[in-house]
Amino acid sequence: MxxxxxxxxxxxxxxxxxxxxxxxxxxxxxxxxxxxxxxxxxxxxxxxxxxxxxxxxxxxxxxxxxxxxxxxxxxxxxxxxxxxxxxxxxxxxxxxxxxxxxxxxxxxxxxxxxxxxxxxxxxxxxxxxxxxxxxxxxxxxxxxxxxxDSYKQIIEIQPKVNEQQTSIAGGVIYIDNYGNVITNISQKLFNTVGKGRDFKVTARRYTFTKIFSRYNEIVDYSIKNNGQHDGEKLAIFNSAGFLEIAIYRSNLETVGGASTLLGLEYRDTITVEFENPVTPEFTPIN
Structure with a gap:
């Protein structure tokens, strides 16, 4: 069955x-x-x-x-x-x-x-x-x-890449139980457009220049009091492969989540800006 x-x-x-x-x-x-x-x-x-x-x-x-x-x-x-x-x-x-x-x-x-x-x-x-x-x-x-042979399409919530390949404009699609904010910008799209360039993620008035692969990567374990990192904001590619804005060890009843602390709501805009245009590959003329 x-x-x-x-x-x-x-x-x-x-x-x-x-x-x-x-x-x-x-x-x-x-x-x-x-x-x-x-x-x-x-x-x-x-x-x-x-x-x-x-x-x-x-x-x-x-x-x-x-x-x-x-x-x-x-x-x-x-x-x-x-x-x-x-x-x-x-x-x-x-x-x-x-x-x-x-x-x-x-x-x-x-x-x-x-x-x-x-x-x-x-x-x-x-x-x-x-x-x-x-x-x-x-x-x-x-x-x-x-x-x-077809079904209804939703295209307005898809992330958009500008013609110069210097930015991705995405949006908030989900807020999880911890108050973490998930965007529609996938790691695959980020890597395809970014091609290893430096970047800046902007969420309202907050910016991020590093994206973690695990939440606890933000912790400096050489420091005796690791708890000092609790409540810090970070950007991460989550287990589903999407860009997420999070608060480390967030607690909605005490510290609060990224949604409330950063003022981010469903469909709010999140942007990624890449430094320098992509350099076209050189093709020698025979």
């Missing part, structure tokens, strides 16, 4: 998560359900994509991922099911797949069409559960919808 994961903005106070799990067990008594998170900020597509993109790869092939964020059916927000990287995703076509599939194209995409048989104001419960159960039983995507 395939694993089924749930990612929603339902929270855990209300009955929604329990109802979805109950419906799955009614269809598949032996199902294995894993909660990725139900604490997505309401309707936050970017946050959903960031979390899911970094979580799904840890699951076995053929895992089915049910995504209930901004899932109300409308003309502009259809429902899709797709196979991507040997995983199945059931979700609204609201742009989140364009971020998850930025480097890997889906093998097959269908627009779910079982709504004609199911009247619902809670599609995750009444529609997505049926589709997930069908796939878990070995059913084909073609049975639940018509095949399509």
């Amino acid at each position: 395939s694993l089924i994961t749930l990612t929603t903005d339902f929270g855990t106070k209300d009955h929604f998560v329990g109802a979805v799990k109950g419906a799955i067990y009614s269809e598949l008594p032996d199902a294995k359900i894993v909660d990725i998170t139900h604490q997505i900020s309401p309707f936050n597509i970017t946050e959903t994509a960031y979390i899911l993109k970094n979580a799904y790869k840890s699951f076995p092939d053929k895992t089915i991922h049910v995504i209930g964020v901004d899932s109300e059916l409308s003309i502009q927000n259809k429902h899709i099911a797709l196979e991507l990287d040997n995983h199945f995703f059931i979700c609204p076509d609201n742009g989140l797949i364009s971020m998850i599939a930025s480097e890997i194209r889906p093998t097959k995409i269908v627009e779910i069409n079982i709504h004609d048989r199911v009247e619902s104001s809670f599609p995750v419960l009444d529609v997505f559960v049926q589709v997930a159960s069908h796939i878990a039983r070995g059913g084909s995507l073609s049975v639940v919808g018509k095949e399509i």
Whole structure:
């Protein structure tokens, strides 16, 4: 039996998560359900994509991922099911797949069409559960919808590189449980554009000229009181490979996180400026 994961903005106070799990067990008594998170900020597509993109790869092939964020059916927000990287995703076509599939194209995409048989104001419960159960039983995507070759794209949150290759303009896409600020600037893009040049990262009025690969690299262990580094700000490429602005050993109840201490919020601009233009490679004339 395939694993089924749930990612929603339902929270855990209300009955929604329990109802979805109950419906799955009614269809598949032996199902294995894993909660990725139900604490997505309401309707936050970017946050959903960031979390899911970094979580799904840890699951076995053929895992089915049910995504209930901004899932109300409308003309502009259809429902899709797709196979991507040997995983199945059931979700609204609201742009989140364009971020998850930025480097890997889906093998097959269908627009779910079982709504004609199911009247619902809670599609995750009444529609997505049926589709997930069908796939878990070995059913084909073609049975639940018509095949399509595209999905909604979100391009305004993609980092932008200027023509001179001297800067990257990115933005905040997620703030984690520690208050650390994650941007959409990947280490791969940084290295491709930067080509080893000196740089300056700017986040509001704060600047960084070094990016760490581990949080504790900021600590000078030759100093007896290592705790003096607690609360220091730093830039790091996190485990997901994105530029992050952090506070070392941040505690939201005492020290505070980068978001609150530096005044950074979702979609705020973060820029990287590189020194000196890239020198074109010399090609000798024969």
